[in-house]
Amino acid sequence: MNIPFLHPGLRALEDFAYGGGEETGRAATAVHLQRCASCRRSVSLIRELSRPLEADRDAPDAALLERVLASRKAGERVVLPVAVPERVRRRIAPQVAAAVLVAAAIAAIALTNTRDAAAGAWAGVLRFEPETPRSRSTVDVVYRPSEPLAGESVLRLRARLRKPGDPWYGGVPITAVAALRREANGTYTGSFTLPDSVVYAAFAVEDTVAGRVDDNDGHGWELLVHADDGRPLLPALEQRVADLMGRSWEEAYATVLRMAEVYPEDFTTWDLRETFDRWLHPNSADSVTAVYRRTLDGLTESLRTRQDVPVPILERLTYRTFTGDTAGHGYWRARLQQADPRNQQLQQLRTVELSRAHRGDPVRLVAALDALWDEIGPAWGSGRLMVLSALNAAQRIGDPDAIRRWAERLRHVETEPGDPTIRPLLNHSSLRREGMARLRAELARAADAPESERGLYETAFRQRARVDGVRRRLLADLGAALLAEGELRPGLDTLSIAVEKGWNRAMFQQVGDARLAAGDTTGALRMYALVAADPRTPAALADSLAARSGVTGQVAAWESLVQAARRELPVRVLEGADPVPLRRRARLADREGGTHDLAALARGSVTLVVFWSRNCGPAIEELPLVNSIAAQLARKGVNVVSIADEAPAEGVDRFLREKGVTMPVFYDTRGEARDALGSFGTPAYYMLDNAGRIRFRYANPVDDLLVQAEALSLE
Amino acid sequence: MARGNEAAISFRALSTLTLQDAIAQTRAGSPAGLADLYNRYSGPMLALARHLTGSVSDAEDVVHDVFVGLPEALRHYDERGTFEAWLRRIVTNSALATMRRSRTHERRFAPGVEPAHVPAPDQLHGGEVWRAVAALPGSLRVTVELRHLGGLTHEETARVLGITSGAVRVRYTRALRLLRNALENDR
Numbered sequence: 001m002n003i004p005f006l007h008p009g010l011r012a013l014e015d016f017a018y019g020g021g022e023e024t025g026r027a028a029t030a031v032h033l034q035r036c037a038s039c040r041r042s043v044s045l046i047r048e049l050s051r052p053l054e055a056d057r058d059a060p061d062a063a064l065l066e067r068v069l070a071s072r073k074a075g076e077r078v079v080l081p082v083a084v085p086e087r088v089r090r091r092i093a094p095q096v097a098a099a100v101l102v103a104a105a106i107a108a109i110a111l112t113n114t115r116d117a118a119a120g121a122w123a124g125v126l127r128f129e130p131e132t133p134r135s136r137s138t139v140d141v142v143y144r145p146s147e148p149l150a151g152e153s154v155l156r157l158r159a160r161l162r163k164p165g166d167p168w169y170g171g172v173p174i175t176a177v178a179a180l181r182r183e184a185n186g187t188y189t190g191s192f193t194l195p196d197s198v199v200y201a202a203f204a205v206e207d208t209v210a211g212r213v214d215d216n217d218g219h220g221w222e223l224l225v226h227a228d229d230g231r232p233l234l235p236a237l238e239q240r241v242a243d244l245m246g247r248s249w250e251e252a253y254a255t256v257l258r259m260a261e262v263y264p265e266d267f268t269t270w271d272l273r274e275t276f277d278r279w280l281h282p283n284s285a286d287s288v289t290a291v292y293r294r295t296l297d298g299l300t301e302s303l304r305t306r307q308d309v310p311v312p313i314l315e316r317l318t319y320r321t322f323t324g325d326t327a328g329h330g331y332w333r334a335r336l337q338q339a340d341p342r343n344q345q346l347q348q349l350r351t352v353e354l355s356r357a358h359r360g361d362p363v364r365l366v367a368a369l370d371a372l373w374d375e376i377g378p379a380w381g382s383g384r385l386m387v388l389s390a391l392n393a394a395q396r397i398g399d400p401d402a403i404r405r406w407a408e409r410l411r412h413v414e415t416e417p418g419d420p421t422i423r424p425l426l427n428h429s430s431l432r433r434e435g436m437a438r439l440r441a442e443l444a445r446a447a448d449a450p451e452s453e454r455g456l457y458e459t460a461f462r463q464r465a466r467v468d469g470v471r472r473r474l475l476a477d478l479g480a481a482l483l484a485e486g487e488l489r490p491g492l493d494t495l496s497i498a499v500e501k502g503w504n505r506a507m508f509q510q511v512g513d514a515r516l517a518a519g520d521t522t523g524a525l526r527m528y529a530l531v532a533a534d535p536r537t538p539a540a541l542a543d544s545l546a547a548r549s550g551v552t553g554q555v556a557a558w559e560s561l562v563q564a565a566r567r568e569l570p571v572r573v574l575e576g577a578d579p580v581p582l583r584r585r586a587r588l589a590d591r592e593g594g595t596h597d598l599a600a601l602a603r604g605s606v607t608l609v610v611f612w613s614r615n616c617g618p619a620i621e622e623l624p625l626v627n628s629i630a631a632q633l634a635r636k637g638v639n640v641v642s643i644a645d646e647a648p649a650e651g652v653d654r655f656l657r658e659k660g661v662t663m664p665v666f667y668d669t670r671g672e673a674r675d676a677l678g679s680f681g682t683p684a685y686y687m688l689d690n691a692g693r694i695r696f697r698y699a700n701p702v703d704d705l706l707v708q709a710e711a712l713s714l715e
Numbered sequence: 716m717a718r719g720n721e722a723a724i725s726f727r728a729l730s731t732l733t734l735q736d737a738i739a740q741t742r743a744g745s746p747a748g749l750a751d752l753y754n755r756y757s758g759p760m761l762a763l764a765r766h767l768t769g770s771v772s773d774a775e776d777v778v779h780d781v782f783v784g785l786p787e788a789l790r791h792y793d794e795r796g797t798f799e800a801w802l803r804r805i806v807t808n809s810a811l812a813t814m815r816r817s818r819t820h821e822r823r824f825a826p827g828v829e830p831a832h833v834p835a836p837d838q839l840h841g842g843e844v845w846r847a848v849a850a851l852p853g854s855l856r857v858t859v860e861l862r863h864l865g866g867l868t869h870e871e872t873a874r875v876l877g878i879t880s881g882a883v884r885v886r887y888t889r890a891l892r893l894l895r896n897a898l899e900n901d902r
Contacts, residue, residue: 048844069746
């Protein structure tokens with residue numbers, strides 16, 4: 001029978017249970033307890049839970065003690081977390097002098113876990129002070145490197161600095177923000193000031209020639225700007241999500257969850273959360289979808305009553321209501337129109353409407369989009385659709401002025417470095433010369449390998465290798481253009497340079513065709529032989545290439561060309577694929593609970609390691625293809641180790657059955673494989689050589705894995 | 716003589732040490748001091764680590780690491796509060812760090828998520844109350860465990876879980892209610 005009076009709160013019950021708090025408080029609680037059985041029960045539960053546990057009196061495990069003493073004797077040391085590991089950034093009391101905190105940071109860093117360094121882990125330890133800076137703060141840096149950087153007198157701290165509204169994925173320049181100088185005790189110190197309006201920064205440390213980069217095992221280091229109330233700024237969290245796109249879906253999603261936690265009344269956080277959830281967890285329960293629906297509807301309603309809704313939120317509301325809520329869409333679009341008539345979202349929506357209205361009539365569409373540009377241009381962000389649609393229509397008409405005009409407008413919306421006008425111009429005969437001129441300028445520019453375009457975790461060497469690949473693709477375009485202009489010799493020469501190095505099956509075919517058309521059968525055959533040597537090329541295609549060059553009757557000659565191409569394959573593919581050892585020992589579990597060592601699994605043969613997750617949309621999508629590639633590789637004697645990001649469970653078994661996964665599956669329950677390979681998200685692919693060293697860290701397209709494995713087998 | 720016996724003999728020989736002496740010797744790097752502390756506390760620490768990680772082998776790894784690191788960590792022990800409570804917090808923190816690395820943490824502690832493998836009651840120690848705790852939903856169970864096994868305050872639990880201390884108290888209160896119901900139904 002419920003007694004309708006107030007029960008004491010938890011604090012009061014605990015005070016009573018433990019004999020703490022005020023005497024008067026306990027007396028009042030005692031009075032309540034006389035009448036209330038459920039609170040009596042709670043108190044007795046609290047006391048029971050606080051009693052020491054019975055089995056704690058087991059006899060000590062002698063074998064474990066032996067291990068402990070042996071480890072100590074072997075010199076193994078472990079730094080223990082003596083403070084509570086925090087998820088929320090602590091607000092630093094202003095009266096504590098910064099110098100004291102820096103000293104404490106140095107002391108903390110001096111106790112770096114030596115065991116990890118011995119096991120081969122690379123990353124140093126870096127501390128910022130303050131850890132939760134305000135806008136425009138000056139930040140002190142203390143860094144302790146591990147072996148590879150420890151001998152330098154000066155190191156460089158580089159950063160990707162993000163402002164609100166910066167693009168997702170890439171297009172944010174990277175700058176050196178501080179020089180770190182060596183102190184007597186082996187740590188490095190420096191400081192920098194966060195520029196105006198920067199809300200998020202990702203960091204890496206490198207030597208002054210960018211020869212070695214510490215990327216903190218792939219995670220980098222970061223700072224989020226905080227408000228005075230101690231919360232990270234909402235745009236800071238948003239920019240963290242933007243920075244993580246393409247690097248780790250799980251971390252990005254975790255950040256979105258954190259946004260919703262810290263700013264639960266904000267429409268943006270819920271909108272983002274729903275979008276991510278829908279995309280990453282396509283099999284979400286209906287109940288989850290219903291919760292999002294209710295929350296978003298509730299937030300939307302409360303926004304209607306506000307005069308001052310920020311433009312980014314009006315954008316989201318307009319976008320969200322576009323499908324399925326006509327009345328709502330009309331309302332929010334009108335408000336967006338009034339607040340920001342040139343908004344990217346409006347640009348996008350009006351482009352969609354115009355495209356529908358003028359379907360099948362590219363001339364009218366171009367004219368309409370030109371008028372739209374005059375009215376609400378220039379396009380940016382999601383207004384990109386305006387430029388792409390117009391360019392596409394202009395190309396269909398074949399109107400050189402319109403093509404040139406809209407190609408120029410691409411510059412407003414492309415965030416990646418490089419000249420975006422080249423391709424559209426090259427593709428039209430009357431604009432080709434102009435395109436070639438711009439291409440030559442781009443080749444010269446790219447050759448400089450500008451610092452600001454070097455990736456945050458990219459060494460100078462890797463940048464040059466990457467730029468080399470970019471240049472060769474540009475050269476292939478230039479060569480094809482020269483040929484199209486009738487300049488045979490220069491065209492073929494340029495194409496030869498383009499295919500000198502690297503492995504690009506499509507380019508080999510393109511150049512083979514060009515050479516054949518120019519009458520250079522021998523040169524064409526060499527290219528076709530490379531195509532035939534590619535493990536992905538079906539026999540039928542190889543045969544037809546041989547036939548095309550008229551060599552069908554001379555089997556021996558063709559065969560010896562293909563053999564030569566096979567010898568070239570590893571040389572071309574492995575250039576720049578420097579071996580990197582596993583960072584540490586990695587123990588994996590199998591379904592039956594047995595333990596396996598990754599290095600042992602990878603021993604003696606080329607090994608493909610695949611990280612996947614049944615909770616990650618992109619990983620799920622690629623799984624069937626990867627599984628089939630893995631089966632092909634296994635038939636060729638390649639080890640395959642696929643790693644799930646969770647513990648073995650019935651749900652995982654079911655998923656594997658449903659997807660028809662035949663790869664061997666292991667479970668990274670300790671997270672050691674992830675650390676050993678520096679993997680930060682799923683899907684992720686690593687190719688290890690016969691000696692168990694990492695040679696490739698990604699494959700795009702995924703079937704490149706076949707070429708990587710082939711090259712390593714032939715090494 | 717077999718190695719295992721050495722440890723047993725050490726235990727017998729050293730059981731005359733006071734706790735203060737054992738701590739002092741361990742701090743000074745003495746294996747005998749360390750063995751003494753191990754023999755006193757490894758039992759409860761293993762049980763605690765088992766509760767938190769849900770795995771016997773993970774718990775052994777955690778306890779191994781804690782005792783290997785103990786001599787140096789004792790520099791931070793300022794004799795305030797009991798040694799056992801201090802040690803409990805270290806074991807809790809180590810277990811949490813291990814789980815965070817292996818992301819078991821996210822699954823065991825995520826709100827509303829059911830743990831994939833609840834340790835069978837007979838893997839844990841006995842006690843009707845703790846069996847009921849083991850059957851609680853993940854987020855509530857961990858709140859109780861961190862409080863009563865880890866010895867953390869509600870504020871510390873809040874920091875570990877990344878939620879407010881008010882939210883921790885709400886969960887703890889809910890856990891008490893569920894425990895009451897579960898134990899009453901068993902009667």
